[in-house]
Amino acid sequence: MPAVDFPPDATLADAGEFGLIAALTEIFEQGEHVLIGPGDDAAVLRVKNGHVVVSSDLMVEGRHFRRDWVGAADVGARAAAQNISDINAMGGTATSLTLGLAAPADLPVEWALDFARGFAAECAKVGASVVGGDVTRSEVLVIAVTVLGGCTVAPVVRSGAEVGEIVALCGRQGWAAGGLAVLARGFRSPRVLVEAYRRPEPPYAAGRLAAEAGASAMIDISDGLVADAGHVAVASGVSIDISTEAFEIPEPLHAVSAALGADPIGFILGGGDDHPLLACFSPDDALPEGFIRIGTVGEAGEHAVTVDGAEYEGSTGWTHF
Amino acid sequence: MPAVDFPPDATLADAGEFGLIAALTEIFEQGEHVLIGPGDDAAVLRVKNGHVVVSSDLMVEGRHFRRDWVGAADVGARAAAQNISDINAMGGTATSLTLGLAAPADLPVEWALDFARGFAAECAKVGASVVGGDVTRSEVLVIAVTVLGGCTVAPVVRSGAEVGEIVALCGRQGWAAGGLAVLARGFRSPRVLVEAYRRPEPPYAAGRLAAEAGASAMIDISDGLVADAGHVAVASGVSIDISTEAFEIPEPLHAVSAALGADPIGFILGGGDDHPLLACFSPDDALPEGFIRIGTVGEAGEHAVTVDGAEYEGSTGWTHF
Structure with missing residues (x-):
């Protein structure tokens, strides 16, 4: 197919x-499993x-991302990452x-293509293809992604946690929230946190490992650790106690917390957007590589989630309305 | 699950x-093929x-629908119909x-639930389940649908049309465009056309029938007959000539055309939103039930699509930017 070229200042209109x-279709390479691709x-x-296995997500400009905070390729990578992570979490x-x-007519074509390149690059990390979609005009930029996948073992749902099990986490947590706090105050460093927000690095291989290791329940942390642990607790009819001792707080998060007068553990307990996996395992089993123990499963009680044995009074995570 | 009740004036906020x-999950019933459903x-x-087989579509308020023209359940039915039709067209x-x-916080909950009921009712026509999704806040109402399906015979693509074949159509065409023209001028009748726009009735069984009958190429008419026939012609490297004699113009379309000073064939050639199927067949084969012959496939020429042998100068269909 010939290259599609636009003047540098071309808009979608x-x-x-x-x-x-x-132009988008040129960016998306198709895997061998794609019998009929885009078009x-x-x-x-x-x-x-x-x-x-199928999941869908929406991202709305101004709510899930800001174009002045996050470049087009990063928005694309994040859009793909949060969806791929949902399949990982099964x-x-x-x-x-x-x-x-869905995009304004005056959106630069280059933004849309960079977005697509970031999206494609993230998909390539797991060997996934972008097989179709839709473009249309809208006053507000909205990104709608659906992801399909497969499982080689039985899928791990949220509702299987049992009393006495260990709660474990794989992947960075709190980094993206730290980066978002930095951006929200007009700063660009510590760069490692800002980059963590712009480009999450979900542990894509860990979901299958956890399933093979016999995880009883699993979720990816997208809204917040306490909030998403709560979804597992409610679905399973149990409670989860998170132990803050389990977390080694990374140095940049200490620095940001000191600068903002915040408690660094707040980023870890309330922050979203990093997409680590939370999974529950029998205490008799070894944790799969990359998972650390962060809590225990108990009987259902007054609170779905407690922190160090007590009610958590900080922000538990993102709410959408 | 207990019924979810909201006060009559409740908003999404x-x-x-x-x-x-x-509340949405209560509305959506799950088929036996759904091993793990929403949640x-x-x-x-x-x-x-x-x-x-997978396809995705976006609908944006003010562009693809107006809440003052089309009720919530009808918007839901249309959203489902246009997606189901894409699978039918394969x-x-x-x-x-x-x-x-993606919806404004002040959207009435009742609108969202009526929308979902209309969506679910349309899915039920083909036995499809609504297995998941996402809700989020947005200043503009955007509906994002992905549909999955299967084929019992080889899928029919757009690119298989061959010179000498017959072009056939199954389903109403031009009715929805007539209804839209009526609504755009502030009228509500002829009611049958307005209803055709509000609730398209794509021929859901015809896609499989056409595939079984050996259709070489197929598409659903969503943007306009000339425009979508053009997609088949370009993809197949052929031309398509549409014969206007083939169409029996329904009486209400005559009435609207007379009132608006328009040519009724314009609604048929340029109108979208009815989602009939256009398919190409060998001249040696009988057309499947419900299909009528509307044209022929010729060598690629100056124009992808001609009408009665000549260039078509009317509106060919919808453009998105």
Whole structure:
């Protein structure tokens, strides 16, 4: 297919719907499982093991991202990451994504293409293909992603945690919230936290490992540790106690907390956007590589989640309305 | 699950994200192929025949629908219909949908629930389940749908049309455009056209029939007959000539055209939103039930699509930017 070129200052209105789609389609490479890719009424994908795992997410400009805080490729990478992470949290592996882009007519084409390149690069980390989507005009920039995947073992739901089990975490937690706090105050450092917010690094291989190791329940932490642990506790009919001792607070988070007069543990307990995995395991089993013990599962009680045995009074996470 | 009740004037801000999700989830019944339904990080679906057909669409308020023209349940039905139709146009059958709703905080909960009821009712026509989704806040109401399905025969793409074949159509065409023209001028009748716009009735069984009958290429008419026939022609490297003689113009479309000083064939050639199927067949084969012959496939030429042998100078369909 010939390269699609636009003048550097072209907008989506200049490119037109079909020009934009042609340019996006060039960016997205198709895996061997894609029997029919973008450009028809629907894509057709080869599926193994007789099932498919599917999840959908929306991102709205001004609410989930700001173009002045996060570059186009990073917004794309984040959009892909948070969706791929949902398949990871079932113990599965993402294979295919669809991408919907509702955007103002004056959005630079280059922003849309950089966004797509970041999206594609994140998908490539797990070998997933972008197989279709939709573009349309909207006064507000909205990104709609659906991810499909498969599982080689039984999927791990939120509702399987049992009393006496260990609660474990794999992946960075609190870093993105630290970075967001920095950006919200007009700063750009510590750079490592800002980068953690701009480009989350979910532990994509850990979901399958946890499933194979017999995890009873699993979730990815997208809204906040206490909030998402609460979803597991409620779905399982148990309580979860998180032990703050478990966390080694990274130095940059100490620095930001000191500068902002905040408690660094607040970023870890309330922060979202890092997409680590929280999973529950039998106390008799060894934790899979990368997981650390952060708490225990107890009988259902007054609170779904406690911290060091007491009610948590900080921010528990993001609310959408 | 207990019924979720809200005061009649409740908004999404009153219901909150999780209250809204609980109420939506109650509306959506799950089929037997849904191994894990809404409420986890992802849904898990049983898939037959080793493949899945997938398509995604966006609808933006003010662009794809107006709340003062179309009731909530009708917007929901249309959102489901246009997606299910994409699977139909591959020769497949939709089985599962995800629903993303980005909505203003002051949207009445009742609108969202009526929307979901209309969406669910349309899905029920083909036995499809709403297996997951996302809700979030946005200043503009955006609906993001992904549909998954299966095929029992080889999927029919846009690119298979061959010179000498017959072009056939199944389903109403031009009715929705007539209804939209009526609404745009502040009228509500002829009611049958307004209803056709509000509630398209795509021929859901016809896609599989056409595939089984050996259709070489197929598309659903969503943007406009000339525009979408053009997609088949370009993808197949052929031209398509549409014969206006083939169309019996329904009486209400005559009436509207007379009132508006328009040519009724313009609604048929340029109108979208009805979602009939256009398919190409060998001239040696009988057309499947419900299809009528509307044109022929010729060598690629100056124009992808001609009408009665000549360039078409009317509106060819919808453009998105």
